[in-house]
Amino acid sequence: MSLLGVFDVAGSAMSAQSIRLNTVSSNLANADTASSSTDRTYRSRQPVFATAMQAFSDDPSHAGVRVTGIVESKEELRMRYEPSHPMANENGYIYLPNVNVVEEMANMISASRSYQNNVEAMNTSKQLLQATLRLGQ
Amino acid sequence: MRFDLDSAMGLHEQALYLRARRSSVLASNLANADTPNYKARDLDFQSALRSAAGMETGNSVNVATTDAGHLGGLGGDVGDMLYRQPLQPSLDGNTVDAQIEKVKFAENALQYQASLQFLGAKFHNLMLAIKGE
Numbered sequence: 583m584s585l586l587g588v589f590d591v592a593g594s595a596m597s598a599q600s601i602r603l604n605t606v607s608s609n610l611a612n613a614d615t616a617s618s619s620t621d622r623t624y625r626s627r628q629p630v631f632a633t634a635m636q637a638f639s640d641d642p643s644h645a646g647v648r649v650t651g652i653v654e655s656k657e658e659l660r661m662r663y664e665p666s667h668p669m670a671n672e673n674g675y676i677y678l679p680n681v682n683v684v685e686e687m688a689n690m691i692s693a694s695r696s697y698q699n700n701v702e703a704m705n706t707s708k709q710l711l712q713a714t715l716r717l718g719q
Numbered sequence: 720m721r722f723d724l725d726s727a728m729g730l731h732e733q734a735l736y737l738r739a740r741r742s743s744v745l746a747s748n749l750a751n752a753d754t755p756n757y758k759a760r761d762l763d764f765q766s767a768l769r770s771a772a773g774m775e776t777g778n779s780v781n782v783a784t785t786d787a788g789h790l791g792g793l794g795g796d797v798g799d800m801l802y803r804q805p806l807q808p809s810l811d812g813n814t815v816d817a818q819i820e821k822v823k824f825a826e827n828a829l830q831y832q833a834s835l836q837f838l839g840a841k842f843h844n845l846m847l848a849i850k851g852e
Contacts, residue, residue, distance in 0.1 A: 584739040594748030602753075631754040642800065643740050643762075645747035647754055662840040696752050699817055703746045706828045710742070713835050714735075718842040 585714070588646045588707040594634060594646035599697040601649050602629050606690045609681045616669045616676040624679040626655035628681075631637040655680050727845065731837045733771040737764060738831040744800065745824040748815050756812035758819065759803040767799035 605627045612624040634648035641695040665674035725732070741762040751757040805814035 584736075584743040587743045590745045591750045595752075599753075631751075632767065633751055633754050633757050641740075641743070643744045643747065645751060645757075645760075647750050669792060671754065692753070696817070699749050699752065699821060700746075702821070703749050703824060707746070710739075710828055710831050710835075713832060717835060717839055 584641065584643060585707050585711050587639060587641060589704060590639075591646045592647065592704040592707075595700045596697055596704075598629070598631055598647040598649050599693045600701070601652075602631075602693040603690065605629055605652060606686050606693065608649055609679075609686050610683065610690075612679055613681040613683050613686075614678065614679055616667060618669045618671040618676065620659055620677055623659050623677040624681075625659070626657070626679060626681045627652050628655065666685075728841055730772055731834050734768060735754065735831065735834045735838065736772060736835055737762065737767050737771060738827060740767075742779070742824065742827050742831065745820055745827060748803075748820045749824065752813070752815045752817045752820070754813060757815060758813075759805070759815045760800050761803050761823070763799050763801055770799065798801065 609626050615624050617623045627679065629652050630650045632648050632650045634646040635641065659680050660674050660678040662678060663674055664670055664676050667676045669676050741764060744760055744762050748759045748761075803814060803819075804818060806819075808814050
């Protein structure tokens with residue numbers, strides 16, 4: 583039954599989008615965590631989405647979403663001269679994460695809209711299935 | 720008079736099946752709205768219905784049945800699935816326009832309900848005929 587497949591497809595997308603929201607919240611939460619060396623500084627994390635073809639059934643009409651991994655951003659870390667900071671290194675510099683807060687906010691809104699779209703698709707399919715069950719009554 | 724349920728239901732049964740299939744294709748598009756390199760797909764409903772109704776054997780890839788014991792395949796054919804022409808493809812190779820997909824999904828849901836109504840009416844008529852009231 584194709585309509586039941588919508589639940590799998592939309593569900594996989596919702597889980598992918600919630601992973602994206604999770605990374606956004608981690609990035610925003612750690613946007614200002616300073617450290618004294620580059621290798622101990624938090625780096626912006628981004629999930630990688632891929633299409634999961636025929637993950638649920640052999641039907642080619644079902645294409646879900648799968649998160650293949652979470653990558654750390656390769657962008658330059660921010661360096662700031664702040665000798666009074668407790669985390670400052672011997673030269674008086676602190677390192678700040680390469681999180682772009684504005685970008686993350688846009689990312690968050692995009693993720694929540696996509697999530698809502700999938701919820702809507704799921705709800706519609708649910709109503710259609712219920713109407714189908716009432717067929718002939 | 721000879722009677723069989725399949726012909727009594729007419730084309731609506733196939734239409735319902737194809738509508739359900741199309742809704743899962745459109746839901747896949749919506750699900751992959753943020754997946755890089757995903758290409759939006761859709762079902763050519765008219766030609767799919769035509770081939771499902773046996774009016775045309777052009778692009779369907781149904782299993783050939785050469786023996787009475789063979790089972791025919793149900794759906795699963797890719798021949799009727801087409802890629803959507805993007806109005807504004809994004810840089811990551813994704814061609815899903817969430818707005819368009821949402822509209823098509825809603826439209827398809829309504830048409831599914833229409834098919835359900837038609838089928839319901841057929842059942843109703845059958846019940847009337849059976850009861851003979």
